[in-house]
Every structure is written in structure tokens, then in C-alpha cells.
Amino acid sequence: xxxxxxxxxxxxxxxxxxxxxxxxxxxxxxxxxxxxxxxxxxxxxxxxxxxxxxxxxxxxxxxxxxxxxxxxxxxxxxxxxxxxxxxxxxxxxxxxxxxxxxxxxxxxxxxxxxxxxxxxxxxxxxxxxxxxxxxxxxxxxxxxxxxxxxxxxxxxxxxxxxxxxxxxxxxxxxxxxxxxxxxxxxxxxxxxxxxxxxxxxxxxxxxxxxxxxxxxxxxxxxxxxxxxxxxxxxxx
Amino acid sequence: xxxxxxxxxxxxxxxxxxxxxxxxxxxxxxxxxxxxxxxxxxxxxxxxxxxxxxxxxxxxxxxxxxxxxxxxxxxxxxxxxxxxxxxxxxxxxxxxxxxxxxxxxxxxxxxxxxxxxxxxxxxxxxxxxxxxxxxxxxxxxxxxxxxxxxxxxxxxxxxxxxxxxxxxxxxxxxxxxxxxxxxxxxxxxxxxxxxxxxxxxxxxxxxxxxxxxxxxxxxxxxxxxxxxxxxxxxxxxxxxxxxxxxxxxxxxxxxxxxxxxxxxxxxxxxxxxxxxxxxxxxxxxxxxxxxxxxxxxxxxxxxxxxxxxxxxxxxxxxxxxxxxxxxxxxxxxxxxxxxxxxxxxxxxxxxxxxxxxxxxxxxxxxxxxxxxxxxxxxxxxxxxxxxxxxxxxxxxxxxxxxxxxxxxxxxxxxxxxxxxxxxxxxxxxxxxxxxxxxxxxxxxxxxxxxxxxxxxxxxxxxxxxxxxxxxxxxxxxxxxxxxxxxxxxxxxxxx
Numbered sequence: 238x239x240x241x242x243x244x245x246x247x248x249x250x251x252x253x254x255x256x257x258x259x260x261x262x263x264x265x266x267x268x269x270x271x272x273x274x275x276x277x278x279x280x281x282x283x284x285x286x287x288x289x290x291x292x293x294x295x296x297x298x299x300x301x302x303x304x305x306x307x308x309x310x311x312x313x314x315x316x317x318x319x320x321x322x323x324x325x326x327x328x329x330x331x332x333x334x335x336x337x338x339x340x341x342x343x344x345x346x347x348x349x350x351x352x353x354x355x356x357x358x359x360x361x362x363x364x365x366x367x368x369x370x371x372x373x374x375x376x377x378x379x380x381x382x383x384x385x386x387x388x389x390x391x392x393x394x395x396x397x398x399x400x401x402x403x404x405x406x407x408x409x410x411x412x413x414x415x416x417x418x419x420x421x422x423x424x425x426x427x428x429x430x431x432x433x434x435x436x437x438x439x440x441x442x443x444x445x446x447x448x449x450x451x452x453x454x455x456x457x458x459x460x461x462x463x464x465x466x467x468x469x470x471x472x473x
Numbered sequence: 474x475x476x477x478x479x480x481x482x483x484x485x486x487x488x489x490x491x492x493x494x495x496x497x498x499x500x501x502x503x504x505x506x507x508x509x510x511x512x513x514x515x516x517x518x519x520x521x522x523x524x525x526x527x528x529x530x531x532x533x534x535x536x537x538x539x540x541x542x543x544x545x546x547x548x549x550x551x552x553x554x555x556x557x558x559x560x561x562x563x564x565x566x567x568x569x570x571x572x573x574x575x576x577x578x579x580x581x582x583x584x585x586x587x588x589x590x591x592x593x594x595x596x597x598x599x600x601x602x603x604x605x606x607x608x609x610x611x612x613x614x615x616x617x618x619x620x621x622x623x624x625x626x627x628x629x630x631x632x633x634x635x636x637x638x639x640x641x642x643x644x645x646x647x648x649x650x651x652x653x654x655x656x657x658x659x660x661x662x663x664x665x666x667x668x669x670x671x672x673x674x675x676x677x678x679x680x681x682x683x684x685x686x687x688x689x690x691x692x693x694x695x696x697x698x699x700x701x702x703x704x705x706x707x708x709x710x711x712x713x714x715x716x717x718x719x720x721x722x723x724x725x726x727x728x729x730x731x732x733x734x735x736x737x738x739x740x741x742x743x744x745x746x747x748x749x750x751x752x753x754x755x756x757x758x759x760x761x762x763x764x765x766x767x768x769x770x771x772x773x774x775x776x777x778x779x780x781x782x783x784x785x786x787x788x789x790x791x792x793x794x795x796x797x798x799x800x801x802x803x804x805x806x807x808x809x810x811x812x813x814x815x816x817x818x819x820x821x822x823x824x825x826x827x828x829x830x831x832x833x834x835x836x837x838x839x840x841x842x843x844x845x846x847x848x849x850x851x852x853x854x855x856x857x858x859x860x861x862x863x864x865x866x867x868x869x870x871x872x873x874x875x876x877x878x879x880x881x882x883x884x885x886x887x888x889x890x891x892x893x894x895x896x897x898x899x900x901x902x903x904x905x906x907x908x909x910x911x912x913x914x915x916x917x918x919x920x921x922x923x924x925x926x927x928x929x930x931x932x933x934x935x936x937x938x939x940x941x942x943x944x945x946x947x948x949x950x951x952x953x954x955x956x957x958x959x960x961x962x963x964x965x966x967x968x
């Protein structure tokens with residue numbers, strides 16, 4: 238399965254307003270793909286097309302082995318990690334419960350779940366005592382690490398992240414990037430990273446897609462990303 | 474051991490053999506209603522019947538519906554009330570015609586009159602009447618500035634204020650007030666005129682004058698026993714003993730005893746009946762269990778009514794709230810309906826419920842349940858809809874099933890709002906449950922209703938203070954519960 242995510246002439250719109258038009262592309266396994274574009278360009282929708290939260294108006298989305306089955310998206314979503322802007326942590330659950338939630342919903346026994354939580358927290362250097370705290374007691378950077386842990390919990394072959402780091406300050410970001418890279422190196426997966434930040438893409442991504450005014454304007458590897466820098470920054 | 478069991482069994486068997494059917498006696502919630510109801514009850518008990526007293530019933534409509542549906546067997550009523558209020562003037566107040574109509578139309582009966590007519594009358598202070606030279610109702614026409622404070626029942630009745638004002642061409646603008654408070658208002662001159670029953674004990678003691686009904690507007694209000702067809706003959710014979718024994722003056726004196734001497738209704742009725750030789754003096758007068766016992770008993774009933782109604786409304790409103798939340802099209806309709814329920818005045822809702830559920834604890838619980846629905850439902854729905862959409866998206870994107878989204882995310886996050894709703898409902902229910910006394914469900918309202926009828930503020934407080942304390946306890950209980958189930962950073966700030 239060299240390309241676990243493929244778009245084949247996919248379009249989506251909200252009535253009159255086109256959001257994505259005729260997108261065709263393939264996302265390689267074990268690589269971090271940055272989806273670039275300014276806000277409102279349709280890049281978040283591209284992400285939601287992958288886990289079936291949005292259905293294309295035309296074209297086909299292929300995830301894993303076949304065309305996406307919209308009648309059974311729940312099972313699919315459990316094999317895809319999902320993280321959003323501002324961490325998306327549940328305030329009523331402790332850090333440990335938040336990280337272990339993907340295990341809870343798929344019925345993983347609790348000792349096994351706790352082991353996995355501890356393992357992930359160690360990987361991103363979170364103190365074990367944090368497991369019983371509520372997210373609001375943690376700093377922004379710590380919360381982001383918790384969010385990363387949760388997205389990685391089921392060791393999903395695909396990880397979707399929508400502007401996960403955008404609300405963090407610069408030094409915290411640098412710190413998180415390191416954790417992200419550590420996790421990715423430990424068990425490589427297909428990461429779709431939606432971001433407007435060219436530098437972030439340059440630092441973390443192996444490949445990129447540039448969505449501009451609903452169209453796929455450019456795509457390619459890191460070298461290609463470097464070459465579009467000026468054009469991209471002008472559009473932002 | 475065997476002997477005790479045996480004698481116990483014998484006791485039960487002999488009770489079963491001698492036991493007559495239980496008769497349910499109702500009474501309207503005012504002084505005279507209680508005394509007459511008690512007379513009927515004592516006479517039936519003297520005749521060997523077991524009597525269940527359903528006193529404090531809230532007005533004619535409640536009593537009549539209760540009688541019609543067998544929730545009570547007999548209660549004292551007035552012929553004028555039956556013709557004007559129940560039959561809406563379809564039949565004249567003439568005794569034979571009335572009796573025939575009731576039997577034909579409703580299978581109900583009236584006894585022969587007790588001997589006095591308790592008609593409506595307008596009363597004012599003697600001095601004031603003298604100053605203005607007012608003697609008759611017609612005289613009021615020239616005194617439009619006089620302040621009238623009328624009972625709610627009189628204001629609303631078919632044969633009440635509006636008909637009276639039309640017949641006499643009166644133009645005063647009356648305000649409504651509870652009858653039990655009207656005499657005090659007269660004394661304090663905060664009103665000039667009120668409606669009264671012509672046998673009220675206060676008339677003589679407060680130096681009041683009855684204004685003469687010079688156009689014979691008010692119908693005759695002969696006191697009778699109003700009962701269901703099919704009562705046993707010896708029960709009817711007992712009721713018949715009241716025929717012609719009560720004059721208006723006698724009734725005024727009995728009423729005055731209750732109001733001014735604070736003699737218990739049962740004692741008043743008992744003494745009168747014994748003096749007249751209508752019941753044997755050995756008949757038991759149940760001594761009240763003392764104030765604290767009464768308070769404890771009524772508080773217990775009150776708590777039970779409140780908790781059952783509250784539990785039922787939570788059991789219905791929370792799942793309903795989830796359904797409403799899930800199916801947005803339904804939400805308007807359901808919230809609208811429960812909203813309407815909330816606006817029905819509580820005493821009206823109670824009266825509407827009687828034809829279906831009779832009187833007693835069941836209809837009271839049903840009414841309280843309906844009132845508690847809205848706050849719980851509304852807070853459930855608003856709690857669920859105000860959950861951060863970003864979090865809902867995460868729950869969905871993670872692969873949670875609908876049920877998991879609800880159980881793991883939406884419901885826990887809506888819990889603070891939900892608890893606030895239940896808390897509101899609990900306090901409303903504690904307060905509204907005081908009205909349950911009007912339909913014979915007991916509770917702390919018993920004190921308040923009786924206290925209002927007697928104009929006895931200490932009795933009112935016996936009901937009002939525990940009710941207020943209960944409301945406070947409810948608040949504290951829910952505060953404690955919130956602390957237990959909701960993490961500090963998610964708790965709502967409540968006043």
C-alpha cells in the first residue's frame with residue numbers, strides 16, 4: 238500500500254461556493270504531507286474528506302485499500318488519528334483519560350490502556366503524575382503534547398492534524414516539533430498536516446500540497462517546497 | 474406465641490367482618506366547609522362507617538369533579554352554588570327541580586337542607602356604612618370611590634361580581650384577595666368592602682354590617698349534603714340527621730368558635746352534634762398528635778411528593794432532552810408544549826387533572842411532574858447544544874459512535890447545565906407542592922390552606938417555614954452533589 242490516501246478528481250462545494258475543485262493527488266505511506274494554503278482555501282475540508290466527515294460532491298476518495306465507504310465511517314475513523322487546532326482535549330476528562338480515549342471507544346482493556354498511556358507520555362517527556370490532572374492545569378505546550386499522544390494512541394497508519402501548533406508561541410513550537418519528529422521516527426506513518434506556516438512545513442514535511450482558491454496549485458517534495466517559497470508567501 | 478398470633482388473626486378477622494365500606498368525605502377549604510365536613514364525617518363514623526377525610530379541597534370545581542369521579546362520596550355544598558356554578562344556571566334553585574336534574578344528569582343527589590342559607594353578601598364596617606348612609610347594595614351606586622377587595626372565587630363566579638355589578642349598575646373597581654385575609658384588610662381600612670358568607674363568624678365580632686340585597690340578586694344558598702347515588706341506606710339515614718338542625722345564627726356561632734376561640738373543627742362539630750343528641754357522646758374524637766407530630770408528618774408527605782415528582786420528571790425530561798437535541802425539528806414543538814404547561818396556573822392545572830386522576834397524591838404528583846419537566850428539559854437541551862462544536866468534531870473524527878459521543882463527551886459536558894435545571898425544578902416543586910393540599914394530597918400546604926381559612930398566621934407559618942427550609946435544604950443538597958460529580962473548573966457559578 239504505497240499510497241494509503243488518494244484523491245481522484247474530487248470536488249466539494251457549499252452550494253454556490255466551490256471549496257475544492259477537481260483535486261487529484263496521492264499521499265505516500267510513511268511520509269509527512271503538509272497541506273498548505275491561506276485560511277479559507279479549503280485545506281481543512283481536504284482533511285475532513287479523508288476521514289469521511291465530508292462527502293465529495295464529485296470524484297472519489299480512496300483510503301487504505303479502496304474507495305471510502307460512507308456507510309461505515311466509524312470503523313475507518315478509529316484507524317485514523319485526528320488532532321485539531323487548540324488541542325481539542327476534553328475538559329471533563331483527565332490527561333490520562335484523554336490520551337486513552339481511542340482505546341476506550343474501541344473497547345481496549347484498561348490495564349493495557351494505562352500501559353499505552355504511560356508509554357506515550359514518556360515518549361513526549363510528560364511526567365507520569367500528569368495523567369490524573371485535568372488539561373486546564375497544563376501549559377499550552379504540554380496540552381499539545383497530550384493531544385499528540387492521543388492522536389498516536391492506536392498507532393494509526395494515518396494521522397490527520399489540522400493546524401495543531403498554530404496557537405503556540407515560537408519556543409514552545411520548536412520544542413513540540415522535536416517531540417513530533419521523535420514520534421514519527423519511532424513509528425513512521427502517513428501524516429497529513431494542515432498548516433498555513435511555510436516554515437513549519439519545511440521543517441516537518443516530506444512532501445506538500447498547496448491549495449489555493451479551491452484548486453491544487455502545486456505539489457511535490459521538499460525541494461519543490463523550497464522553490465515555491467516566494468510565490469507562497471506572497472499569496473499568504 | 475401461638476396464642477398471640479391466633480388472637481391477632483382473630484382481631485383481623487373480626488375487624489374484617491364488622492368493617493363497613495370506607496366512605497370518603499370531602500370538604501371545601503374554608504371554615505364552614507371544614508366544620509360541616511367534619512359533622513358529616515362524625516355522623517357516618519357514629520353509624521359505624523370508616524371515614525376517609527379529604528378536606529381542604531380547592532373550590533367548587535375540584536369538589537364537584539372529585540364527587541363525579543368517585544374520588545369522594547359526599548361533601549357539604551350549597552344549592553345556589555350547584556345551580557349557578559356547576560349547572561351554569563341551567564336549572565332553577567328550586568329544591569325539587571334541582572334534585573331531579575342532578576339525579577338525571579349526573580347520578581348525584583342532594584340531602585334535604587341543613588336549615589340555613591349561606592348566601593353571598595357584601596359587608597363593610599358598621600361605622601363606615603353609617604357615615605356614608607349605606608344600607609343596601611343599591612346605595613353603593615352613589616359611592617364609586619369605595620375600595621372593594623373581593624375573593625378570587627367571587628370575582629370569577631357566574632353569580633359573582635360581574636353579574637352583581639350589572640344587576641345593580643355598580644362601577645367600583647375591585648381587587649382580588651384571599652377571603653381569609655379580607656376581614657383583616659377591612660379592620661386595617663386598606664379596603665372598604667368585601668364579599669362574605671352570611672354565616673361568617675366575623676360579622677358580629679368585627680362589628681360589620683351586611684348590605685341588604687334589595688333586588689334579590691343572590692340566589693338561595695341552602696346548605697345540603699351533596700353525594701353520589703348508591704350510598705348505603707343507613708349512611709343516608711345518618712346524613713339525614715342534619716336536616717333542619719342548623720340555623721344561620723347557630724352556624725355563625727360555630728364559625729366564630731373556630732376563628733376566634735381556635736377550637737378545632739372536629740371538636741366544634743362533635744360538641745354540636747352531641748348537644749343536639751345526634752351522635753352518642755362516646756364517639757371518639759381523634760386527638761391531634763400535637764404540633765410537632767403534624768409538622769413531621771406533613772413534611773414527610775411533602776418530601777415524598779416532591780421527590781417522586783422530581784425523579785419522574787428527570788427520568789422523562791433527560792431522555793426527552795436528548796431526543797430533542799438529536800432531532801432539531803422536534804425541539805421547537807416539544808419545548809413549546811412544555812412551555813405552555815409551565816404557564817398554566819398551578820391550581821388550574823390541578824383542577825384539570827382531577828377528571829383523569831381523581832384527587833389525592835397521584836394527581837398532585839402528576840401536576841408537580843408536569844411543572845418540573847420544563848426546567849429539566851430546557852437545561853438538558855441547552856446544555857447539550859452549547860457543548861463546544863470543536864469538541865463535538867473531535868469526538869466524531871475519533872470514530873465515536875453516536876451513543877459514545879453522547880455518553881463520553883456531550884452528556885458529561887452538559888451535566889453542569891443539567892444539574893442546574895434539576896436544582897431549579899426541585900425548588901419549584903417544593904414550593905408548588907404546597908398547593909397539593911387543595912386536592913387532598915396532604916403535605917405542608919395543609920397548614921397553609923387551613924391557616925388561610927382560619928386567618929391563623931401561626932398555622933400558616935407551620936407550613937411556610939418548613940417549606941422554605943426544605944427549599945434551602947434542596948439547594949444545599951444539589952450544591953453538594955455538584956461538588957461530588959463535577960470537577961471544579963467545570964462548575965457553574967450560581968448565586
